[in-house]
Amino acid sequence: xxxxxxxxxxxxxxxxxxxxxxxxxFEARLAADADARAELDDVAEVRTLVRGLPLPSMPAGFVDExxxxxxxxxxxxxxGDVAPVLDLGTAQTRRxxxxxFAAYAGAAAAAVALVVAVAMPAQTSAxxxxxxxxxxxQAGAAASGDPVSGLAPLATPLRFGR
Amino acid sequence: MRxxxxxxxxxxxxxxxxxxxxxxxxxxxxxxxxxxLDRARAAVATHEFxxxxxVGWRTASGMExxxxxxxxxDGGLRLAGGDLVEDDGRAWLRGRAGWATLWSDTRAxxxxxxxxxxxxxxxxxxxxxxxxxxxLTIERGGHVVERYAFDRAEGFVLxxxxxxxxxxxxASMSFVQLxxxxxxxxxxxxxxxxxxxxxxxxxxxxxxxxxxxAGFVLVGAQRVGExxxxxxxxxxxxASVFTRDGVIDRDAxxxxxxxxxxxxxxxxxxxxxxxxxxxxxxxxxTYTCVTDAxxxxxxxxxxxxxxxxxxxxxxxxxxxxxxxxx
Numbered sequence: 001x002x003x004x005x006x007x008x009x010x011x012x013x014x015x016x017x018x019x020x021x022x023x024x025x026f027e028a029r030l031a032a033d034a035d036a037r038a039e040l041d042d043v044a045e046v047r048t049l050v051r052g053l054p055l056p057s058m059p060a061g062f063v064d065e066x067x068x069x070x071x072x073x074x075x076x077x078x079x080g081d082v083a084p085v086l087d088l089g090t091a092q093t094r095r096x097x098x099x100x101f102a103a104y105a106g107a108a109a110a111a112v113a114l115v116v117a118v119a120m121p122a123q124t125s126a127x128x129x130x131x132x133x134x135x136x137x138q139a140g141a142a143a144s145g146d147p148v149s150g151l152a153p154l155a156t157p158l159r160f161g162r
Numbered sequence: 163m164r165x166x167x168x169x170x171x172x173x174x175x176x177x178x179x180x181x182x183x184x185x186x187x188x189x190x191x192x193x194x195x196x197x198x199l200d201r202a203r204a205a206v207a208t209h210e211f212x213x214x215x216x217v218g219w220r221t222a223s224g225m226e227x228x229x230x231x232x233x234x235x236d237g238g239l240r241l242a243g244g245d246l247v248e249d250d251g252r253a254w255l256r257g258r259a260g261w262a263t264l265w266s267d268t269r270a271x272x273x274x275x276x277x278x279x280x281x282x283x284x285x286x287x288x289x290x291x292x293x294x295x296x297x298l299t300i301e302r303g304g305h306v307v308e309r310y311a312f313d314r315a316e317g318f319v320l321x322x323x324x325x326x327x328x329x330x331x332x333a334s335m336s337f338v339q340l341x342x343x344x345x346x347x348x349x350x351x352x353x354x355x356x357x358x359x360x361x362x363x364x365x366x367x368x369x370x371x372x373x374x375x376a377g378f379v380l381v382g383a384q385r386v387g388e389x390x391x392x393x394x395x396x397x398x399x400x401a402s403v404f405t406r407d408g409v410i411d412r413d414a415x416x417x418x419x420x421x422x423x424x425x426x427x428x429x430x431x432x433x434x435x436x437x438x439x440x441x442x443x444x445x446x447x448t449y450t451c452v453t454d455a456x457x458x459x460x461x462x463x464x465x466x467x468x469x470x471x472x473x474x475x476x477x478x479x480x481x482x483x484x485x486x487x488x
Contacts, residue, residue, distance in 0.1 A: 123446055125411040126407065126410055128404070128406065128414075128450045129387065129404075130415070130439055130441065131416075132387070133386075134437065135264050136265065136391060137400070137436065138436040139264035139265035140393050140402060141454065143251040143270055143271070144271045146199070146202050146206075147206050147239055148215065148232055149215075149322040151239065151253060152215050152217045152232065152241060152335050153435035154435075155230040156228040158434060160417070160418040160439070161221035161223070161418050161419075162420045
């Protein structure tokens, strides 16, 4: 079983689209393969995340563009520049699996981006407390050295010069 | 039997000598120069005197000077008429809003030996405030960086002069008048430590550089308001690096500084009586370095702070030796 086919089966299993025979075979594999169980859990978790996202709205003009694309496909068919004919059942299963996988992957990326955007703090501005820093530094220097020469500068007006 | 007992005794004593020789010795790290400095610190806490010190610091327009009254009493210090109080390493400053705690940790940071990086000379010093002194000259690369004059009788510092890269005086403190020196009595009444006092950290942050510049090692860390302060020492000079989250608000900076470039980074620099102040931003954080070290040392410190590799290396070292400051 190839990678893509395996993904198809996982998705189809979660969607309840496998035949009883296929379902039994897949569950037998799950029982024997810890990696397969882990992958199933991962995919199920991503689906849960994706279903929690708000539905996207169609951008303006999207439907018109889609119709125009369909017209172009029709024109290509008329000129004979078309893809070879496949078995409809096989193509439908494979396409739906691939599309579903791509949708999940894209949605997962969007979810990650959303989480990162929410988790990242907005860049704030900082006002360094220079006068406090100077005093604290000097007091610390005095604590580890001579207290008179360390602290005496702090008894002068603190002026910030060039 | 006596021979056996003698041999056992000799073996035991020999073992003690061998084990002791293998242990790090505090005395081995303490040079005569370190002893002079340690004695000076202790002398202030064990004597009472009153006098005036003349403080000087260099700015772009030349040296500025100020006389400050100093009184050592009850084991502590009162400066500027009592507005600045020191006791056992702790320090408080009285402002318009009341007392502020500048330092609350009584544990003196373990700075490296003066001789770890510098060459020192000890000799006869000048008379300061009519008292004979012992001089300590600290050099690096044949260049004098600092001179001390210790009271020959009691050991406290009567004069301290610091020099810059160009050999000119950058900071100075000297007693210009000193009264009778007595033994300390009593204990100092100190202001109460408020909740806003700097809070020493038991362990430094994991991303803190353990060494910066030329021989500056991390000797302490504490929280100061919204900032983290990392304290470094090379045995003579100190550098504090304060960090806080956020990009620097330049409009909030005091006027009077100058923008300088350090390895392509724009740094606002100020000269104050308390040292040179450098403030800049990097990767969404604001840094402020306060130090009495020379401009050359400052460049080396900032260069190492900007080094990612060093930071990662030090972070790994921290993880692998979580109970060591070095």
